[in-house]
Amino acid sequence: MHNIDTLNKLLKDELSATETYQQALDKLRDDAELGGSKSITQLHEAHKDAVSSLQSLINRLGGTPSEDSGSWGTWAKFVQGGANLLGKKAALMALQGGEKSGAEAYEEALRDAELTSDIRSLIETKLLPAQQAHIRTLDRLLEADTA
Template identity: 40%
Template sequence: MSATIHQECIDVCNRLLRGEISAVETYGQAIDKFSKESEASVLRRIQDEHRASVAKLKANIISMGGLPDTESGGWGKFAHGVEATAKLFGEKSAVSALKQGEEFGIGLYESALEDDDVLPDCKSLISSQLMPPLRTHLSSLAAIGG
């Protein structure tokens, strides 16, 4: 396997990692805005699942000899947008924004699965462990009013 292919895969995984880091930040900000403990509890569970995805992606990047990103970068702006939405328009709008973030994440994972530079082991990780929770997150968000 060429070093170029590994680097391309590492780059894709780091892009996914930044998205997951942003999701952790976004849910952290959204949790504080919800008045009902039951809703905040659902958001904490989703945040924890995004944290687990962060850990898996970091381990995967390291296993390929790469250096995992540690910040959300431009993705952090999305987190602040959700916080502003919750302040201005309330919980329902925040849930809607969180759903959009989950849908965007699914799109990123689907693109990675179609990318010829993404190694088979990475595709397996994405399809079996990283993407399925996002679909569950959408259902959970819909149940709390999105």
């Protein structure tokens, strides 16, 4: 049960990320000044893939996957909505903050001694490396924005 709870917490973070990226993409479509939508779309797709991986593992372990992002998702959407109003750099910084928070959540989960090897493997080989790549992508977008 502990492992399913851990996975559902990570799943809620990923659901929050997909919702937040969708909001950013909606803003990008509405605002031609906000470039980088191809990169943002790729990050959004990667988070949807992470949601799918976590849901599959929760189901395989006999659990019920969370279906919404909960209060964290509401807060993340609020922050991103405000950032979208402030412009591209603020929007990218809000996304980057979410990615860093997600990476920290994965690292925290890896410190859990009760984590099973299949969960540990998914985080170490797929989810955390993807999160770290997202941070680098957003770093590049932010650097391009200030150049």
